[in-house]
Amino acid sequence: MATTAVAAPSARVKAKQSKRFKIWIGFLFLLLIAGGYFIVERLVQGLPVTNLSSITPWGAWIAFYIFFVGLSAGSFLLSTLIYVFGMMEYERIGRMALFTAIVCMIVALTFVLMDLGRPERMLNAIIYWNVTSPLAWEVHFYLVYIALLTTELYIAMREDLVRLAGTASLKGKVAKWLTFKNSTITESTKKRDHKWMKILGTIGIPLAILGVHGGTGTIFAVVQARPSWNTGLFPVIFVVSAMVSGTALLLAMYIIKKKATKQKIDHGMVVSLAKMMVGFLFIDLGLQFYEYLVGVYGLEHHHLEGLGTMMGSAYSWSFWGVQMFLGAAIPIFLVFNKKTGTNVNALLTAAILIVIGIIGVRFNIVVPAQIVPLFEGLPAGDYFPTFNEWMVSVGIAAMGLLIYTFGEQLLPIEEIQSSEKTEG
Amino acid sequence: MLSNMLGSKNMTEKDWNNLLDTALPDVEKEMDASPFDTKLSFNMADDARKVINENLNIKDFHKKYHSKLLKEFGEEVGQDFASGADEPAQETDGVKWGMVIDLRKCVGCDTCTVSCKAENRTPPGISYNVVLEQEIGDFPNVAKVNLPRPCMQCEKPSCVQVCPTRATYKLKNGIVTIDNDRCIGCRYCIVACPYGARSFDFGESYEDEMPGYNDVTSPEYGIERGERKPGKTPIGTVRKCNFCLHRLERGEEPACVETCVGDARFFGDLNDPNSTVSKLSKSPRAFRLKSDLGNGPNVIYLK
Ligand code: SF4
Numbered sequence: 156m157a158t159t160a161v162a163a164p165s166a167r168v169k170a171k172q173s174k175r176f177k178i179w180i181g182f183l184f185l186l187l188i189a190g191g192y193f194i195v196e197r198l199v200q201g202l203p204v205t206n207l208s209s210i211t212p213w214g215a216w217i218a219f220y221i222f223f224v225g226l227s228a229g230s231f232l233l234s235t236l237i238y239v240f241g242m243m244e245y246e247r248i249g250r251m252a253l254f255t256a257i258v259c260m261i262v263a264l265t266f267v268l269m270d271l272g273r274p275e276r277m278l279n280a281i282i283y284w285n286v287t288s289p290l291a292w293e294v295h296f297y298l299v300y301i302a303l304l305t306t307e308l309y310i311a312m313r314e315d316l317v318r319l320a321g322t323a324s325l326k327g328k329v330a331k332w333l334t335f336k337n338s339t340i341t342e343s344t345k346k347r348d349h350k351w352m353k354i355l356g357t358i359g360i361p362l363a364i365l366g367v368h369g370g371t372g373t374i375f376a377v378v379q380a381r382p383s384w385n386t387g388l389f390p391v392i393f394v395v396s397a398m399v400s401g402t403a404l405l406l407a408m409y410i411i412k413k414k415a416t417k418q419k420i421d422h423g424m425v426v427s428l429a430k431m432m433v434g435f436l437f438i439d440l441g442l443q444f445y446e447y448l449v450g451v452y453g454l455e456h457h458h459l460e461g462l463g464t465m466m467g468s469a470y471s472w473s474f475w476g477v478q479m480f481l482g483a484a485i486p487i488f489l490v491f492n493k494k495t496g497t498n499v500n501a502l503l504t505a506a507i508l509i510v511i512g513i514i515g516v517r518f519n520i521v522v523p524a525q526i527v528p529l530f531e532g533l534p535a536g537d538y539f540p541t542f543n544e545w546m547v548s549v550g551i552a553a554m555g556l557l558i559y560t561f562g563e564q565l566l567p568i569e570e571i572q573s574s575e576k577t578e579g
Numbered sequence: 580m581l582s583n584m585l586g587s588k589n590m591t592e593k594d595w596n597n598l599l600d601t602a603l604p605d606v607e608k609e610m611d612a613s614p615f616d617t618k619l620s621f622n623m624a625d626d627a628r629k630v631i632n633e634n635l636n637i638k639d640f641h642k643k644y645h646s647k648l649l650k651e652f653g654e655e656v657g658q659d660f661a662s663g664a665d666e667p668a669q670e671t672d673g674v675k676w677g678m679v680i681d682l683r684k685c686v687g688c689d690t691c692t693v694s695c696k697a698e699n700r701t702p703p704g705i706s707y708n709v710v711l712e713q714e715i716g717d718f719p720n721v722a723k724v725n726l727p728r729p730c731m732q733c734e735k736p737s738c739v740q741v742c743p744t745r746a747t748y749k750l751k752n753g754i755v756t757i758d759n760d761r762c763i764g765c766r767y768c769i770v771a772c773p774y775g776a777r778s779f780d781f782g783e784s785y786e787d788e789m790p791g792y793n794d795v796t797s798p799e800y801g802i803e804r805g806e807r808k809p810g811k812t813p814i815g816t817v818r819k820c821n822f823c824l825h826r827l828e829r830g831e832e833p834a835c836v837e838t839c840v841g842d843a844r845f846f847g848d849l850n851d852p853n854s855t856v857s858k859l860s861k862s863p864r865a866f867r868l869k870s871d872l873g874n875g876p877n878v879i880y881l882k
């Protein structure tokens with residue numbers, strides 16, 4: 156039984172696990188230090204360490220920023236399936252989804268910070284809020300969203316925190332500190348918590364869809380100067396692809412974690428999550444189809460060139476190779492094929508490929524539109540991230556994984572006793 | 580006597596003045612003959628001169644003469660003068676700087692680009708003004724066209740719309756400025772400008788080829804920033820053409836207008852219907868770039 160394995164793992168398994176854990180942490184720290192060197196280089200030397208220019212002013216960091224915002228919004232929306240719409244079959248990943256959403260936002264904002272020419276002035280976007288700027292709105296939405304996620308996660312964990320507060324472990328100490336005085340679990344607190352989860356989740360849905368991720372799409376969609384961004388469907392595609400990547404990420408994380416800690420995998424949930432993931436992917440592809448169709452049909456010179464750059468230039472490998480082949484064709488095949496469709500490893504591969512595919516999607520959004528010159532006669536852009544840009548990105552991602560890993564050590568992100576849960 | 584004077588080089592300044600006095604009517608006599616108050620007219624003329632020399636505030640001037648004028652000219656004229664004290668008409672109808680570029684006169688020499696770089700001391704990779712060259716038509720019917728492109732100082736600028744910090748904004752005189760001390764360097768404005776008029780200051784310098792380049796930053800927007808040093812504003816922020824605001828403030832035309840070899844550039848007040856730019860902008864040859872976007876450029880081309 157899974158529960159006994161968690162409650163009393165044999166000493167041998169435990170030692171093996173802690174060794175694995177140490178290797179994992181060590182690995183992440185190494186990446187963080189390596190990335191940290193390049194982050195310092197970037198902060199000291201400024202943006203010349205990148206391949207950005209005045210023609211292509213946004214690059215890899217902006218692509219990663221919208222990627223992580225998407226992951227966050229996607230994970231959060233998945234959590235609302237549980238806490239708002241009562242799909243309890245996914246409850247195992249509920250808090251994981253919330254915590255992932257928080258960490259992804261931290262990562263996303265760090266990417267933005269790296270990208271600013273004057274990071275030390277970042278607060279200006281709050282102090283001198285320009286109400287016509289989608290970017291300024293986003294900064295505000297992100298902060299409210301992070302606050303909401305944190306509150307929701309706290310309430311979701313509260314019962315377990317109270318249970319843990321009695322124990323002497325590190326988790327117990329943190330729990331004691333976090334529960335303050337109201338450390339009781341009664342029927343009424345249960346009801347209250349449940350109610351608040353629902354309320355916060357319900358506020359969160361429009362916030363995540365319209366504010367956080369639709370809004371991030373709006374940053375691009377309002378730019379009339381770049382026709383391939385300037386469509387009404389653009390923010391919608393942002394949200395749907397966020398759902399795709401969020402579901403894929405949680406699926407992958409769930410499987411990897413269960414495998415690493417040698418716990419039993421909820422096979423039914425994995426298969427149904429994979430189906431949902433591909434379902435979102437289909438909607439995403441459908442919307443993209445219309446987006447490109449309408450764009451091409453308009454025969455507008457600039458728009459055609461934007462699409463041409465994405466699908467038929469030196470940059471098209473990212474579209475056909477990463478976005479369409481790795482990120483869509485293979486995963487769809489893996490999920491729908493009879494043999495691989497029920498195989499956990501194959502589904503894990505599909506989920507990871509989809510996440511990678513969405514990275515491609517984000518790059519294809521940001522870069523090609525800035526390659527096409529605004530006027531005939533102006534130079535075309537030419538952009539590929541530098542080594543520094545990649546390493547900074549690796550460093551920030553490692554930071555995110557470290558925060559997640561430590562968070563899981565200190566907080567009851569995973570359910571502790573599933574046997575008790577069923578009673579409640 | 581006249582021939583004598585012309586022939587004589589011994590005329591003193593006093594003689595010339597005397598001549599002038601006899602030629603001009605006596606103002607005092609003329610005023611006395613008129614139905615208006617002589618003293619009042621003299622005082623007003625004196626004070627008007629003070630106003631022009633900026634020794635007297637126009638509002639104080641209005642206040643001082645308001646009641647006297649009411650008495651002198653009656654309600655109609657006097658009242659007009661009083662309401663002028665708040666100058667509502669003047670506020671709304673201030674200058675709106677605009678530029679007209681005659682493409683038939685432009686020879687594509689890039690003097691504007693170079694003089695702009697010199698005037699604004701822009702670093703490598705930044706040119707506020709560029710001249711786009713293009714060959715049009717099929718051989719043998721080909722022509723080379725040149726399109727000088729400064730910032731359009733749009734009526735409804737996209738850059739101002741998207742800037743999260745209001746670091747870029749439109750002045751009353753129509754010029755779109757950047758507060759480089761507030762700009763966070765997010766580059767959203769560069770992405771949003773349909774005319775590619777904005778550049779990010781990556782901090783590069785000509786110091787190696789041109790010793791002394793770093794000694795002083797151009798006093799853009801009238802702000803003296805001294806030496807150009809790594810990490811010092813405007814490095815890390817966005818820059819663009821501002822119609823040489825610092826030159827306008829001392830009564831000079833933008834550098835590109837002044838140096839234009841073909842005399843292809845005209846500069847002036849678009850709110851003044853009699854200015855050259857206003858008249859040219861009504862020419863049937865006049866057009867604006869990407870006029871479908873609704874930015875409303877204040878740089879107008881003549882085709
Ligand atoms: S041309 Fe570009 S930079 Fe200049 S005012 Fe218009 S939008 Fe702004």
Ligand code: SF4
Binds near residue numbers: 743766767817
């Ligand atoms: S780069 Fe500066 S001026 Fe441009 S949008 Fe950002 S804060 Fe505003």
